[in-house]
Amino acid sequence: MERKIPNKLFFKIGEVCEITDTQPYVLRYWESEFPALAPAKNSSGQRIYRRRDIETVLRIKQLLYDEGFTIAGAKKRLETELAGRAETPAQVRAAEAEQVEVVSASDDRARDVLREVRVQLRAILTLLGGNGTSRS
Numbered sequence: 491m492e493r494k495i496p497n498k499l500f501f502k503i504g505e506v507c508e509i510t511d512t513q514p515y516v517l518r519y520w521e522s523e524f525p526a527l528a529p530a531k532n533s534s535g536q537r538i539y540r541r542r543d544i545e546t547v548l549r550i551k552q553l554l555y556d557e558g559f560t561i562a563g564a565k566k567r568l569e570t571e572l573a574g575r576a577e578t579p580a581q582v583r584a585a586e587a588e589q590v591e592v593v594s595a596s597d598d599r600a601r602d603v604l605r606e607v608r609v610q611l612r613a614i615l616t617l618l619g620g621n622g623t624s625r626s
Contacts, residue, residue, distance in 0.1 A: 501539040510547045520550055523561055526572055
């Protein structure tokens with residue numbers, strides 16, 4: 491499920507918890523485990539998250555809770571995704587959609603070829619003295 495992130499520059503930890511449906515202590519723990527999650531702090535020491543931080547939190551949550559990764563596995567996976575060496579879920583969905591389009595196009599081509607073969611076989615049957623209307 492895609493989460494709607496409000497169009498703001500900065501978010502406080504409470505807002506991030508509400509958007510991502512996590513607890514503050516979970517976010518603070520993930521900050522210590524995932525280098526990619528490093529929100530800035532304002533002059534009074536409050537964490538200030540940006541949109542990319544929230545997207546990172548949502549990805550971490552997906553890796554841990556939905557895909558069943560351990561902390562270590564999720565950390566490695568997130569690092570490879572951020573380095574561009576692994577496909578993100580959005581990239582996987584795009585590739586699957588593209589593959590479906592290719593399969594549909596090849597199915598249409600195959601259907602057209604089979605129709606042409608059927609027409610030619612009927613013509614051969616007619617030449618051989620058959621009526622060309624029998625279906626097998």
